[in-house]
Amino acid sequence: MKVTIDGQxxxxxxxxTILQAARMIGGExxxxxxxxxxxxxxxxxKCRCCLVEVAKGSDNDPxxxxxxxxxxxxxxxxxxxxxxxxxERVQDAxxxxxxxxxxxxxLDCPVCDQAGECDLQNLSFKHGKSQTRYIEKKRTxxxxxxxxxIQLHMNRCILCYRCVMVADQLTDDRVHGVMDRGDHxxxxxxxxxxxxxxxxGNMIDVCPVGALTDKTFRFKSRVWFNKPxxxxxxCTTPGCCGKTTVWMxxxxxxxVTGRKxxxxxxxxxxxxxxxxxxxxxxxxxxxxxxxxxxxxxINQNNYTRELDTVIIETEKGILKGRDQDRKKISMPxxxxxxxxxxxxxxxxx
Amino acid sequence: xxxxxxxxxxxVPGIKTYEVYRREGGYASVEKAIKTLTPDEVVEEVKTxxxxxxxxxxxxxxxxxxxxxxxxxxxxxxxxxxxESEPGTFKDRFLMEHLPxxxxxxxxxxxxxxxxNLSYIYIRGEYMWVYKILERxxxxxxxxxxxxxxxxxxxxxxxxxxxxxGGAYICGExxxxxxxxxxxxxxxxxxxxxxxISGLWSNPTVVNNVETIAAVPWIINNSGADYAxxxxxxxxxxxxxxxxxxxxxxxxxxxxxGLSVYEFMNSDEYLGGMIDSRPLKAFVPGGSSVPVLPAxxxxxxxxxxxxxxxxxxxxxxxxxxxxxxxxxxxIVYNDTACIVRNTWNFARFYAHESCGQCSxxxxxxxxxxxxxxxxxxxxxxxxxxxxxxxxxSKIEGNTICPLGDxxxxxxxxxxxxxxxxxxxxxxxxxxxxxxxxxxxxPFEKVKHLVSKQTV
Numbered sequence: 105m106k107v108t109i110d111g112q113x114x115x116x117x118x119x120x121t122i123l124q125a126a127r128m129i130g131g132e133x134x135x136x137x138x139x140x141x142x143x144x145x146x147x148x149x150k151c152r153c154c155l156v157e158v159a160k161g162s163d164n165d166p167x168x169x170x171x172x173x174x175x176x177x178x179x180x181x182x183x184x185x186x187x188x189x190x191x192e193r194v195q196d197a198x199x200x201x202x203x204x205x206x207x208x209x210x211l212d213c214p215v216c217d218q219a220g221e222c223d224l225q226n227l228s229f230k231h232g233k234s235q236t237r238y239i240e241k242k243r244t245x246x247x248x249x250x251x252x253x254i255q256l257h258m259n260r261c262i263l264c265y266r267c268v269m270v271a272d273q274l275t276d277d278r279v280h281g282v283m284d285r286g287d288h289x290x291x292x293x294x295x296x297x298x299x300x301x302x303x304x305g306n307m308i309d310v311c312p313v314g315a316l317t318d319k320t321f322r323f324k325s326r327v328w329f330n331k332p333x334x335x336x337x338x339c340t341t342p343g344c345c346g347k348t349t350v351w352m353x354x355x356x357x358x359x360v361t362g363r364k365x366x367x368x369x370x371x372x373x374x375x376x377x378x379x380x381x382x383x384x385x386x387x388x389x390x391x392x393x394x395x396x397x398x399x400x401x402i403n404q405n406n407y408t409r410e411l412d413t414v415i416i417e418t419e420k421g422i423l424k425g426r427d428q429d430r431k432k433i434s435m436p437x438x439x440x441x442x443x444x445x446x447x448x449x450x451x452x453x
Numbered sequence: 454x455x456x457x458x459x460x461x462x463x464x465v466p467g468i469k470t471y472e473v474y475r476r477e478g479g480y481a482s483v484e485k486a487i488k489t490l491t492p493d494e495v496v497e498e499v500k501t502x503x504x505x506x507x508x509x510x511x512x513x514x515x516x517x518x519x520x521x522x523x524x525x526x527x528x529x530x531x532x533x534x535x536x537e538s539e540p541g542t543f544k545d546r547f548l549m550e551h552l553p554x555x556x557x558x559x560x561x562x563x564x565x566x567x568x569x570n571l572s573y574i575y576i577r578g579e580y581m582w583v584y585k586i587l588e589r590x591x592x593x594x595x596x597x598x599x600x601x602x603x604x605x606x607x608x609x610x611x612x613x614x615x616x617x618x619g620g621a622y623i624c625g626e627x628x629x630x631x632x633x634x635x636x637x638x639x640x641x642x643x644x645x646x647x648x649x650i651s652g653l654w655s656n657p658t659v660v661n662n663v664e665t666i667a668a669v670p671w672i673i674n675n676s677g678a679d680y681a682x683x684x685x686x687x688x689x690x691x692x693x694x695x696x697x698x699x700x701x702x703x704x705x706x707x708x709x710x711g712l713s714v715y716e717f718m719n720s721d722e723y724l725g726g727m728i729d730s731r732p733l734k735a736f737v738p739g740g741s742s743v744p745v746l747p748a749x750x751x752x753x754x755x756x757x758x759x760x761x762x763x764x765x766x767x768x769x770x771x772x773x774x775x776x777x778x779x780x781x782x783x784i785v786y787n788d789t790a791c792i793v794r795n796t797w798n799f800a801r802f803y804a805h806e807s808c809g810q811c812s813x814x815x816x817x818x819x820x821x822x823x824x825x826x827x828x829x830x831x832x833x834x835x836x837x838x839x840x841x842x843x844x845x846s847k848i849e850g851n852t853i854c855p856l857g858d859x860x861x862x863x864x865x866x867x868x869x870x871x872x873x874x875x876x877x878x879x880x881x882x883x884x885x886x887x888x889x890x891x892x893x894x895p896f897e898k899v900k901h902l903v904s905k906q907t908v
Binding site: 151171172197201203204240263281284285288 | 850851
């Protein structure tokens with residue numbers, strides 16, 4: 105089947121969604137996805153970030169679809185034409201979804217452990233604006249303790265349901281879910297029960313925002329100060345492949361995560377033993393540095409690039425200030441001291 | 454006196470019981486359908502009748518039935534949507550309370566038409582007494598052999614159950630209803646697949662409103678063509694209207710579609726005019742989620758035709774000058790009502806009832822409610838009116854289910870038709886401090902304060 109996204113055509117298998125087709129093409133026209141996760145069945149369609157305009161339904165039925173469609177749950181039809189980045193309407197919708205997601209978000213990136221690898225940061229960087237129109241009090245939730253390994257910050261949650269699906273599909277005893285409804289719906293265990301399942305740590309990896317973070321890594325370091333390495337170990341937990349990314353600072357392993365691809369989806373889910381308990385370098389066989397996409401903030405700690413000295417061309421002596429400002433106006437009879445004279449002639453640099 | 458189809462036997466004493474209902478000719482449609490018609494003929498009959506879904510969207514019922522996937526060989530289900538929660542709508546409650554057997558008869562006939570052997574009535578939790586009435590009626594019908602195995606010796610089996618919901622408005626959306634019926638959280642599903650292909654337990658399912666199903670027995674007893682003769686154009690048959698607000702005779706009325714709004718409002722047979730001498734200000738024709746109309750657009754459409762109680766006439770002119778028939782929750786306001794307060798009340802309802810699954814609806818409905826609350830309580834800013842417009846336009850059409858649209862439309866219509874009232878609230882906060890501000894001083898008297906002055 106042939107589909108065209110923003111003018112670029114690709115042949116796909118029947119049953120491929122628009123988002124998957126766009127990801128095959130890659131580049132700018134890939135819609136942002138906050139709730140869709142390839143490995144989780146039934147995910148997607150909730151955040152409405154990935155809305156696209158279907159300009160032509162298919163070869164058989166060339167009518168355009170009247171509403172914007174969620175690309176992650178809409179299947180491709182033969183001859184479909186889709187506008188993603190090219191459409192004004194889509195850009196508008198994405199902007200408004202970003203605004204909706206941010207109005208009740210605490211915007212506490214400076215103290216959030218997810219900062220630097222946060223999908224919501226990326227989304228608002230691309231589609232957000234720096235002003236807010238929301239003057240009301242933000243909605244907040246009581247903090248809830250969900251065990252020794254995972255930190256839940258409900259205020260940051262965007263309700264993508266990914267963590268619920270992880271618990272449903274990876275484990276056989278889900279103890280948390282979505283409580284309440286409307287803007288007060290929240291992820292909770294309802295009775296403050298600890299989430300202790302051996303694969304529960306994957307909730308941290310799938311969380312697109314900082315709502316679920318690693319307690320063993322809490323406030324330890326910004327993610328971009330760590331160096332990621334691919335590593336593996338012989339894991340005895342059934343269902344765990346033992347292939348991870350370890351995040352090192354010097355010779356210390358700060359945290360362990362699954363290996364994420366460029367869409368921030370893990371290749372394989374890993375068990376809690378690998379994630380939380382194996383923090384010694386001797387536990388792991390290091391394979392080599394983990395590559396990240398070019399513009400990731402994580403690469404900012406990668407000093408292999410040569411940094412040129414920045415020269416700003418201005419008029420001469422601009423830092424001295426204007427001439428008329430460099431007159432001694434109070435008590436001109438008293439001469440300036442040596443240091444003061446320097447400031448006056450050279451400017452206050 | 455117009456023809457009554459659903460409520461013609463309502464005044465027979467004891468019609469709630471099986472004996473009286475049967476004596477009055479009840480269950481005849483089941484006999485006729487099972488003994489003389491094939492299921493496809495029943496569907497065909499409903500198709501010819503032009504019966505449209507009475508739950509709000511007005512989708513032709515026969516068409517919906519013909520979409521059901523019969524080829525897959527999976528068991529099929531009929532689900533009756535009795536989760537009537539729209540503010541202003543109470544027709545289904547009235548019908549089920551007084552004529553429970555009519556619904557059950559309709560369920561049997563419709564299930565036969567669809568080939569469903571397991572059907573459900575999903576009723577909202579607040580209707581507990583209605584639930585008990587229905588349970589009793591089902592037990593009576595079962596004892597009389599209308600339900601269970603081998604109905605009327607035809608070999609057709611049907612089990613009918615009533616399921617109580619938890620009282621969420623969102624469970625009136627058909628896929629959320631199915632989720633709730635399966636015992637899950639009532640979140641709407643993402644369509645496609647539509648329930649006609651994969652609904653309850655992934656089986657083909659049809660979800661119909663109570664009133665739609667209750668109209669089926671008459672169509673089978675008479676004929677689809679007879680039903681199509683009632684009404685005008687594509688709006689065939691009769692419709693239950695639940696009238697409330699500032700009118701003399703509030704209550705549930707059965708009208709033939711095509712009655713003029715003027716006659717419905719003012720004739721003594723129906724609403725009997727306004728409740729007192731205060732003039733009509735606005736009305737909502739179809740429950741809280743449809744756009745409100747100002748006085749000048751109620752009896753006449755924008756191009757001067759009479760406004761009729763039909764799907765087409767009420768939506769004449771699109772949302773700019775029209776509204777929708779919706780579920781028939783007819784709410785009338787006189788000039789003591791404050792449109793801003795009313796809009797806030799509706800917005801509060803939708804913010805409370807949003808399921809919280811998709812972001813525009815979850816965050817947007819709450820935002821609308823907060824901004825409207827500020828305006829109503831004298832803390833509004835001039836830019837808030839444009840802000841409201843912008844928020845509602847961003848919710849509409851971008852959500853999974855129609856609740857987002859339903860939350861956006863009343864706000865949009867209120868701003869479209871009553872913008873000066875919003876401006877009055879923003880500019881004269883001291884005047885609207887008392888919540889009854891329009892009782893002593895109707896808006897007409899203070900309108901000059903916000904109207905544009907030419908100097």
